[in-house]
Amino acid sequence: MSLIRTREESYINLNPLQTGGRTNAEVRLTAASFVDGYSVCDYCKGVLHLIEKPSICELTKDLAEFLGMDEARLTLGCREGKFAVMHALLSVQGAIVVDSNRHYSTYVAVERANGKIYEVENTGYPEYEIRPEAYRWVFEQVLEETKKPPELALLTHVDGDYGNLVDAYEVGKICQEYGVPFLLNAAYTAGRMEVNGKKLLADFVVVSAHKGFGVPGTIGVLAISEKWRERLFRKSIKYPKKDIELLGCTARGGAAACLITALPYVKERVKxxxxxxxxxxxxxxxxxxxxxxxxxxxxxxxxxxxxxxxxxxxxxxxxxxxxxxxxxxxxxxxxxxxxxxxxxxxxxxxxxxxxxxxxxxxxxxxxxxxxxxxxxxx
Amino acid sequence: MSLIRTREESYINLNPLQTGGRTNAEVRLTAASFVDGYSVCDYCKGVLHLIEKPSICELTKDLAEFLGMDEARLTLGCREGKFAVMHALLSVQGAIVVDSNRHYSTYVAVERANGKIYEVENTGYPEYEIRPEAYRWVFEQVLEETKKPPELALLTHVDGDYGNLVDAYEVGKICQEYGVPFLLNAAYTAGRMEVNGKKLLADFVVVSAHKGFGVPGTIGVLAISEKWRERLFRKSIKYPKKDIELLGCTARGGAAACLITALPYVKERVKxxxxxxxxxxxxxxxxxxxxxxxxxxxxxxxxxxxxxxxxxxxxxxxxxxxxxxxxxxxxxxxxxxxxxxxxxxxxxxxxxxxxxxxxxxxxxxxxxxxxxxxxxxx
CATH class of the missing domain: 3.90.1150.10 (Aspartate Aminotransferase, domain 1)
Known part of the structure; x- marks a missing residue:
């Protein structure tokens, strides 16, 4: 028996997880058409981001441009993108600096990647603000403890507890000064407001499309700057089209087709x-x-x-x-x-x-x- | 503009990736109702497999039972399940034995988990058969080279090149004899034919639901035997409900609701x-x-x-x-x-x-x- 969920047409849904992920009628048509498992793989070109029909190859280029980065891949969500970056960059118990307003999945991804977490504290009640300058203090702490800069810094662009927008550019500048790769978690910003990763000095931008791009889940984006291509998208020795960190193909279902349909609407709505x-x-x-x-x-x-x-x-x-x-x-x-x-x-x-x-x-x-x-x- | 894909109602689709993942009318209704991003998280209980509405908590219990294992979790697909097991079990360059008919994603998952692969050769043209006894030879080779048994063995129950069904029980017996944990990739069997992991002496069974259970992707199952619970489903230090290897929640979208709808049909069809x-x-x-x-x-x-x-x-x-x-x-x-x-x-x-x-x-x-x-x- 099928399950029925009351949708937003009849109810106003205030759940912050869901307001940016509501699908429009066009997206729902695509979803219905691509409902079968592996539906986007009809015309496989050896790997997801090269598929021409539906045009996932164009989609990933568009997403890279939309996020102001050099290259993008679909992921299965934001946390999967974060883990991919951490897994590629962190050594065993390598230092990663994150803001204390981060999502729980940031913490869990660090645990899975076997890194060591250093948190940038917020200012406490009532604003719980993350001040960019505080990244500097924690970088100094890591330098003192480990004699080297952190291997990665993550900023939650807008957090899920207070909806605080942090000045990512200021964090990016401090990261550049210390030579720390900068991962921007744009789950609550990309798809809502304009996010240009390069202008914010980010090395990596991760996105949740089911949270911010009005598509069914689970799907996200990992966008990177040129210089990290070899490291993040290193290829299998035996299967030269397959990205190891992505296990070959990630969002290999209807959500990828939905994102093609959704993107023009998203480009409009951020305005x-x-x-x-x-x-x-x-x-x-x-x-x-x-x-x-x-x-x-x-x-x-x-x-x-x-x-x-x-x-x-x-x-x-x-x-x-x-x-x-x-x-x-x-x-x-x-x-x-x-x-x-x-x-x-x-x-x-x-x-x-x-x-x-x-x-x-x-x-x-x-x-x-x-x-x-x-x-x-x- | 929405994208339209010709579905199986009008065409006979022979793509082996897709025949077991075709949705029925009931599943499509559920998919349409749960189309919005994060739709299954309306009544979050802290983690995906504890959600009661829709009843994902019952679903995961049912799946464990259906696969003849002690505990199950949703994953984002079969490869993600394989990687989770490898990531939890393999040491750096630890030996893993796999059949040479394995899917490419098995190979890539080993590369990502930084393991060392040893392959059990098939018999070549025309049958390309994997003979269980050949696992013994490769185990012996690993023992000779590394002075210890492999850290994991994987069998592709039915492979995607020849559709060869391997006698998993015989492989399981050899694994038990050598004390090697046994991971069964049931992507092409579970959901089509009866698969009882315990009867086949498997420690882990991984499943692709969008390939074998007639649901939209991406979603899979990782089912394990009791003794691996602590290792595979170890919890975050800070978030005691969150499984580290699963980054907290995996298939956090409509596909999980669809699987609830699909399972009774799947239980029937395997007969x-x-x-x-x-x-x-x-x-x-x-x-x-x-x-x-x-x-x-x-x-x-x-x-x-x-x-x-x-x-x-x-x-x-x-x-x-x-x-x-x-x-x-x-x-x-x-x-x-x-x-x-x-x-x-x-x-x-x-x-x-x-x-x-x-x-x-x-x-x-x-x-x-x-x-x-x-x-x-x-």
């Missing part, structure tokens, strides 16, 4: 990034004005991923029969989903891709919940 | 494996009776993947205006696809999932091509 920020800022301002609600992370926000501390809602929850679950249910009644059931002290949401009308409806829902519950408890 | 072999054997017999056509690999075949040496068709090609491409075009005219354009000296095809009517139609097409071309050149 409208300012509107997305406007919506997010408007929403934050209105929510804070409800009282006893505070946006965490840098202010005003520069991203659609919003983290709110919500004592207001937590107090209501204490008095509600459903306790912490009241908020989830109240939102659900209003056709809104994507906030974790049980959360009321704080939560994350994303306004990405919502129309102004939807953002206003969303705020209205919280206003109603506040008022409705207040009147019920007076 | 009809004998009919699939009957069809393949009938087809081979008829093709050989056309004259100057020879099936390579063990005979009679035990699998739907059929490799034919076809001097008959090659001779026709020499005289045809389209040369080697004539066969591809002749088949296409008859609604048949999946044989590589340009091939006439030999080719691979798979009859898996075709009805008897379709198999007869397929043979009829070759008969027509032979006769039609003969009459044209007399």
């Amino acid at each position: 409208h990034w300012n509107e997305e920020i406007e919506k997010a800022r408007w929403f934050v301002e209105k929510m804070e004005a409800l009282g006893d609600i505070e946006q965490l992370g840098i202010k005003p926000t520069k991203h659609d991923l919003i983290r709110l501390k919500t004592p207001l809602l937590n107090k209501i929850a204490q008095k509600d029969r459903k306790k912490g679950y009241f908020l989830y249910h109240e939102l659900e009644k209003r056709g809104i989903t994507g906030i974790k059931p049980g959360q009321t002290e704080w939560f994350k949401l994303s306004t990405y891709g919502l129309t102004w009308e939807q953002v206003k409806y969303l705020y209205g829902a919280f206003e109603e919940i506040k008022d409705g519950n207040r009147s019920a408890t007076i | 009809h494996w004998n009919e699939e072999i009957e069809k393949a054997r009938w087809f081979v017999e008829k093709m050989e009776a056309l004259g100057d056509i020879e099936q390579l690999g063990i005979k009679p075949t035990k699998h739907d993947l059929i490799r034919l040496k076809t001097p008959l068709l090659n001779k026709i090609a020499q005289k045809d205006r389209k040369k080697g491409y004539f066969l591809y075009h002749e088949l296409e005219k008859r609604g048949i696809t999946g044989i590589k354009p340009g091939q006439t000296e030999w080719f691979k095809l798979s009859t898996y999932g075709l009805t008897w009517e379709q198999v007869k139609y397929l043979y009829g097409a070759f008969e027509e091509i032979k006769d039609g071309n003969r009459s044209a050149t007399i």
Whole structure:
């Protein structure tokens, strides 16, 4: 029996994981047409990125250009791209410097690659900011401890906890100064806003297409600068078309065809990034004005991923029969989903891709919940 | 603009990569419903294999049982499963013994894991058989060279060149005798025929679901026996739910939901494996009776993947205006696809999932091509 999931047409989905990965009608048609396993391999040319029909060879060139890098390959997602870079660059217990706002998969990828992690701390409550200059301090610490620079530095361009945008160019400059290869995790930026890896002085850019390019998963991009080609895309001795770090072919399914369909839309949507920020800022301002609600992370926000501390809602929850679950249910009644059931002290949401009308409806829902519950408890 | 691919409803697709990965209507409905990126993560429980809605937690238990193993995880495909095992088990330049009929990705995965490969040769033309006893000889060679047993042995249960089924149990016995962990690559068997890893004495079974379980890609299964749990599924120090070798979560997209839908159908279809072999054997017999056509690999075949040496068709090609491409075009005219354009000296095809009517139609097409071309050149 088939499984049915309520999609965004009928519900507003606030889950930050998902707002940038929603597919449009064109992409869904491609997905339906390429639904069978190995569907993109009808006209295999020996390796995924050389396939001409569908035109994955053009896609990878387009992606390299779109990300401002020299060469790109499809991956199975962002974490798989990160691991590929780490696996290619890190020696046993080699030092890698990462920001402390990094995704858990960055940490796990370092563990798998058997590297040694050094973290750049954020500034703590309430902004939890990663300041580029802090990379310098950690580089110095590594130099002192190991007598050599780190083997790799990773920056989470926008993190998944606070939606903080970091000045990647400033981090890139410090990396250049110390001769440290620079890996930019653009999971929450590429596909939403313009990301030009070279302008940001990145050696590697990794991307999650199912998170940021409006396609089904799992698929990502690893884009690199020329000088790393031999190292990252080293070929099998016996199979000279096959990239060892990619095990030959990565996203060998319908998602690759979907990305071809999605890319023109993505190129267009990044031009409208300012509107997305406007919506997010408007929403934050209105929510804070409800009282006893505070946006965490840098202010005003520069991203659609919003983290709110919500004592207001937590107090209501204490008095509600459903306790912490009241908020989830109240939102659900209003056709809104994507906030974790049980959360009321704080939560994350994303306004990405919502129309102004939807953002206003969303705020209205919280206003109603506040008022409705207040009147019920007076 | 969306991309359209002609699907199997209108064409008979002979590509062996694809015949076991064709989706049914129920699976396509699930795929359409879970088309958005990260769609299965609505109710995340901290890691993919614990998600209850859709029921991936039940799915992984079912898969372990279906494959006759103790525990299973989703992977992003068969090669990713192989690499995970190799990465967890092999030391630097550690010896791994594999059959010479292995897929290229086995070789590339060993290169990526930095292991040293020792190959068990097949018997050469015309059967290209892997004899279990030959594993013993190679184990002895490794013992002599390195003074210790290999760190891992891999068997390709059925290979992708000849469709040869190897007696995995006999290989398993030799592995046990030498104390060598045994990895069974069931990409071309699991989902088609019954595969019980424990009965075959396997320590690890890797599966390609987009190749063998009728679901969109990319997704696979890694099933292991109890004693390898700590090693293969070791957890992150900081994130105790996350499997390091899997980078936390693997097939975090609609394919996981599709596999839930597909599994009951797959459980049913493996019961009809004998009919699939009957069809393949009938087809081979008829093709050989056309004259100057020879099936390579063990005979009679035990699998739907059929490799034919076809001097008959090659001779026709020499005289045809389209040369080697004539066969591809002749088949296409008859609604048949999946044989590589340009091939006439030999080719691979798979009859898996075709009805008897379709198999007869397929043979009829070759008969027509032979006769039609003969009459044209007399």
